Amino acid sequence: MTVWNxxxxxxxxxxxxxxxAEIRRRAGSGTxxxxxxxxxxxxxxxxxxxxFVTVALAAPLVTPYRPYVQIDIAxxxxxxxxTQFPLGTDPFGRDVWSRLVYGARISLGIGALxxxxxxxxxxxxxGVAGYFRRWVDAxxxxxxxxxxxxxxxxxxxxxxxxxxxxxxxxxxxxxxxxGWFGTSRLVRAEVLSVxxxxxVAAARALGAEPARVIFRHVLPNAAAPIIVxxxxxxxxxxxxxxxxxxxxxxxxxxAPSWGNMIADGxxxxxxxxxASTFPGLAISLVVMALNAVGDALRDALDxxxxxx
Amino acid sequence: MAAWLVxxxxxxxxxxxxxxxxxxxxVHLAHGSPCGQGDGRPVSPETCAALIRRFALDRPIGxxxxxxxxxxxxxxxxxxxxxxxxxxxxxxxxxxxxxxxALTALILDFALGVALGIYQAARERRFxxxxxxxxxxxxxxxxxxxxxxxxxxxxxxxxxxxxxGGLRDLVLCPRLDSLPCLADFAWHLTLPAxxxxxxxxxxxxxYQRAALLEVVRQDFxxxxxxxxxxxxxxxxxxxxxxxxLPLITLFGLTFPFLLTGAVLVETVFAWPGMGRLAVTAILxxxxxxxxxxxxxxxxxxxxxxxxxxxxYGVADPRIRVRAT
Numbered sequence: 001m002t003v004w005n006x007x008x009x010x011x012x013x014x015x016x017x018x019x020x021a022e023i024r025r026r027a028g029s030g031t032x033x034x035x036x037x038x039x040x041x042x043x044x045x046x047x048x049x050x051x052f053v054t055v056a057l058a059a060p061l062v063t064p065y066r067p068y069v070q071i072d073i074a075x076x077x078x079x080x081x082x083t084q085f086p087l088g089t090d091p092f093g094r095d096v097w098s099r100l101v102y103g104a105r106i107s108l109g110i111g112a113l114x115x116x117x118x119x120x121x122x123x124x125x126x127g128v129a130g131y132f133r134r135w136v137d138a139x140x141x142x143x144x145x146x147x148x149x150x151x152x153x154x155x156x157x158x159x160x161x162x163x164x165x166x167x168x169x170x171x172x173x174x175x176x177x178x179g180w181f182g183t184s185r186l187v188r189a190e191v192l193s194v195x196x197x198x199x200v201a202a203a204r205a206l207g208a209e210p211a212r213v214i215f216r217h218v219l220p221n222a223a224a225p226i227i228v229x230x231x232x233x234x235x236x237x238x239x240x241x242x243x244x245x246x247x248x249x250x251x252x253x254x255a256p257s258w259g260n261m262i263a264d265g266x267x268x269x270x271x272x273x274x275a276s277t278f279p280g281l282a283i284s285l286v287v288m289a290l291n292a293v294g295d296a297l298r299d300a301l302d303x304x305x306x307x308x
Numbered sequence: 309m310a311a312w313l314v315x316x317x318x319x320x321x322x323x324x325x326x327x328x329x330x331x332x333x334x335v336h337l338a339h340g341s342p343c344g345q346g347d348g349r350p351v352s353p354e355t356c357a358a359l360i361r362r363f364a365l366d367r368p369i370g371x372x373x374x375x376x377x378x379x380x381x382x383x384x385x386x387x388x389x390x391x392x393x394x395x396x397x398x399x400x401x402x403x404x405x406x407x408x409x410a411l412t413a414l415i416l417d418f419a420l421g422v423a424l425g426i427y428q429a430a431r432e433r434r435f436x437x438x439x440x441x442x443x444x445x446x447x448x449x450x451x452x453x454x455x456x457x458x459x460x461x462x463x464x465x466x467x468x469x470x471x472x473g474g475l476r477d478l479v480l481c482p483r484l485d486s487l488p489c490l491a492d493f494a495w496h497l498t499l500p501a502x503x504x505x506x507x508x509x510x511x512x513x514x515y516q517r518a519a520l521l522e523v524v525r526q527d528f529x530x531x532x533x534x535x536x537x538x539x540x541x542x543x544x545x546x547x548x549x550x551x552x553l554p555l556i557t558l559f560g561l562t563f564p565f566l567l568t569g570a571v572l573v574e575t576v577f578a579w580p581g582m583g584r585l586a587v588t589a590i591l592x593x594x595x596x597x598x599x600x601x602x603x604x605x606x607x608x609x610x611x612x613x614x615x616x617x618x619x620y621g622v623a624d625p626r627i628r629v630r631a632t
Contacts, residue, residue: 149610151567158598246453249590269461291445
């Protein structure tokens with residue numbers, strides 16, 4: 001690491017701090033914002049997320065090497081953490097810190113995108129099922145029952161094995177499309193209660209199309225549980241991606257993902273504990289931050305607590 | 309209750325059937341021809357024809373599907389392509405190992421989780437609660453297999469307290485027939501079960517704490533306190549019984565988690581269970597084994613949910629009344 005890299009890391013930390021402070025200042029005026037930040041872990045969790053996102057975006061600035069570069073395979077494999085390699089090097093002689101940062105792009109990116117796919121599908125299915133009820137609801141919900149009964153990992157393993165090397169887009173779609181069942185149930189329940197309210201009847205009486213009623217009137221009023229489940233879901237997806245990559249069935253090496261970094265370091269763990277430990281620590285930290293934010297969001301958005 | 313049970317059973321069977329159909333479709337997307345297209349294993353035309361005849365791949369897909377279902381009903385899961393033996397045999401060997409691991413982890417999960425949850429609820433918002441709460445959140449956020457690796461490194465590699473993997477010492481204990489061998493088995497079981505159990509317990513503790521705190525705010529708890537009962541009795545007898553109900557739901561949810569976790573943990577600890585069997589099979593594109601493992605896993609998930617529902621009925625009379 002050069003001085004510039006260290007400065008850039010410091011800069012990212014400062015930027016993340018500023019971002020969190022700014023969010024806090026803006027959101028702190030509202031009731032739910034105040035409730036969100038009343039959680040002692042909410043602000044630190046936001047900082048962790050902001051830091052990892054900033055560092056991932058600024059990857060070329062904060063890392064001394066490209067993630068694929070085997071610096072000196074003969075002499076610098078399994079090099080212990082030092083000032084030159086702050087997190088050591090892996091068994092292939094690659095800088096763990098550089099890979100961790102570039103891996104953040106892939107791991108966080110897959111987490112966010114797959115969750116987007118899952119939430120979108122879940123919202124559409126749940127919204128349609130809850131709004132139209134009758135046979136549409138019955139059919140869709142039986143589908144969801146099947147989906148929930150499938151052991152997700154086994155199914156993913158089965159489908160992933162159809163490819164020699166799974167393209168990242170396919171991986172994102174697969175993880176997303178096996179993860180919407182819970183969300184759709186949640187949304188359906190919410191829609192069922194919202195659709196009976198007067199303003200929905202009013203919208204319908206004004207002649208609004210079902211799609212307009214669902215997306216403009218019903219869903220915005222059912223947003224809270226969706227947001228919470230999305231926040232909690234990203235963490236889950238990241239763990240899933242890590243597991244698949246660890247088995248060699250997710251993100252293909254040499255592209256760095258936190259999961260396959262653990263796998264790469266595993267065989268040499270007894271001599272070079274750092275190569276597997278730091279990526280796992282990064283996953284744990286980020287997932288913990290996501291869970292903490294999800295918890296705080298739930299308390300902040302839960303209308304039941306409005307009166308309490 | 310009986311009518312309800314029959315309805316639930318029928319629904320469960322329908323779900324399993326749907327999963328079977330789905331796996332059938334996925335496998336047929338994959339297979340193509342057993343003769344291989346440039347996968348590096350040349351197959352003579354005669355062998356190819358024999359294989360096609362043997363697996364009835366020349367028949368229409370509908371016929372194949374019916375044959376597949378019929379075979380499943382007879383308990384015939386096909387033959388493994390890589391192990392050259394019936395899939396059912398391989399699974400029958402692996403399943404008890406997975407179940408032992410999962411059940412031990414389950415006991416650890418709930419025993420530790422409930423105890424921690426009670427302790428945290430009793431010290432709500434004090435240091436012990438907050439420290440444990442954050443620790444639980446952290447452990448619950450770890451990738452299970454990574455926790456396994458860390459425990460392996462710390463306790464097996466550095467401190468040499470536990471074996472690094474496997475089911476038992478194959479030299480000293482080829483069979484589980486003596487007390488020392490059972491102890492050896494338990495010793496091998498500790499780390500994988502601890503890995504799965506710890507991550508689960510962290511989740512259970514969060515759940516149990518919340519459930520208990522919800523109950524504690526109800527009137528009958530205030531009554532119990534007003535009667536002058538010691539706090540210990542109020543919490544452990546009056547409140548806890550009512551706070552255990554949500555745990556049954558959690559039980560239904562934990563089952564898939566343990567199975568999923570087992571896939572990775574078995575790989576880390578070289579535990580010869582279903583998960584490791586499935587992973588090995590996938591890397592060898594051994595589809596009959598993969599589909600069978602997926603099928604067994606989903607049957608277990610369905611059974612777990614059924615059991616949770618039934619337990620619910622037993623534990624809470626109100627639910628029984630509504631269900632009939």
